[in-house]
Amino acid sequence: MTMIGADPMLLDVRDLSVSYAGEHGAVRAVDGVSFSVHAGETVALVGESGCGKTSVAFALMRVMSPGASIGAASRVIFEGADLLALDERAMRDIRGRRLAMIFQEPASALNPVMKVGAQVAEVALLHGERSKKAAWDRAVGMLDRTGIANADERAHLYPHELSGGMRQRVLIAMALMMQPALVIADEPTSALDVTVQAQILDLLRDLQKETGMAVLLITHDFGVVAELCSRALVMRGGKIVEDAPVDEIFHAPKNAYTAGLLSAVPRLSADQ
């Protein structure tokens, strides 16, 4: 993998567009989005449902649903290479190893009829690990690091035997197995209880400190943004309307839409 000297730039997205073929012509879900993420940084991608956040994530991973296409002018420079120009084999090598994703719905993002340990181990097997035994041991170690107690026993369980928070930890273990440089977390806490949400956010923060990975956190929850991120991109209707440090966004939003989104967040006290 080529790194550009000491340049801390990890991901540079230029003019990213995604359209979906619809019955009445193509629909543009993402419309000329540009942003960058530096190594080790935590950036939030915020916006309401349907604004194109998840489409951005899938486009970065190049895991597209049928009928979706990326605009010809789009560039996604990750660790010095344009991901959109790579062939499928080279892209597969990057997926899961350098660039990983945590899915929104822990209930459906795990195979219901496969042991969770095997699903985590599979990631190692896909990226060069030859011994099944070693992959399994690494999976158990990873599950342990995500805070699953008795990981060696729980690795033998099936997803439906775990709680929602536990399943999300499994997904995080899958994503972090190969120590990626960037993790895209697509609403990692939306499907969870509030108390579990806090635990998962803490876990993400701890793991980030340990590994120095960068996180692109996709969310509609400003509470999560304030908790975890240093910078936020506010998205609306397929475009980025504001890109600023989180402090600035909370105290002096430049964009009227950002201000509107913020005012929609319930507060405990009015004088904040």
Next chain:
Amino acid sequence: MKVAIGVLLVLVFVALAAPAIAPHDPRVTPESALEKNLPPSASHLFGTDQYSRDVLSRVIFGARVSLGVAAASVLLALTLGAAVGAAAGLAGGWVDAICMRIVDAMLSVPRVLLLLVLVATTGTLSVGGIVLLLGLTGWMGMSRLVRGEVRLLREREFVMAARATGASEWNVFVAHILPALVPTLLVAGTLALASVIPLEAGLSFLGLGVQSPTASWGNIISDAGERPGDVWWVVLFPGLAIVCTVLAVNTIGERLRERADPRQRLVP
């Protein structure tokens, strides 16, 4: 269900152990030449047919052929159906379109008719030929099932998640799609078994399937000759064998289907 499994196990055992348990030679033997069309008795429990052959022994040896042909042809149909269905479902586009049109075309002709035409053009067949024929005309429904299942599975989020960890389409197929197809194939195969047994019996009865002197349940019945009412034992016993087998296999298939119901798929 237990009865059905029991019946099937007994039949399979009978088929496997045929030479050991059959009381007589199922083929014509000189010394039995005078024992034509005997009704059931102590020495011939199921009676004898017009060639003086012991019907019980023929039913026992017939189990070998009938069950063997059915099992082999279903296995062939399953393999073909799974391969075509998976290819169509995975590739999509024109591959899918061509495969499914072939399936539609073959399904538009009733299977019995298709078989009759094929036998008429090829002439009488060996047992292997019949397996081939039944297999080649039985895979279409299965390929449709498999294709549907594959297409459904491909869009599941855990498949997307697997791709996002660097799995290739082949990895996804082996790790996530193939194992999920097993229950479907098991159910489809069992039910197909129940339909292919009377089909083979029918063909053999008409003289188009397994040829005498090799015994199959179908051609034993046809050995009753022109007045089957006079030699009811030649018709009844192989007929009962067919009915019992089909009932047993069908019961097992239905039970398996209930268990593999997609709505309960989440529980492994």
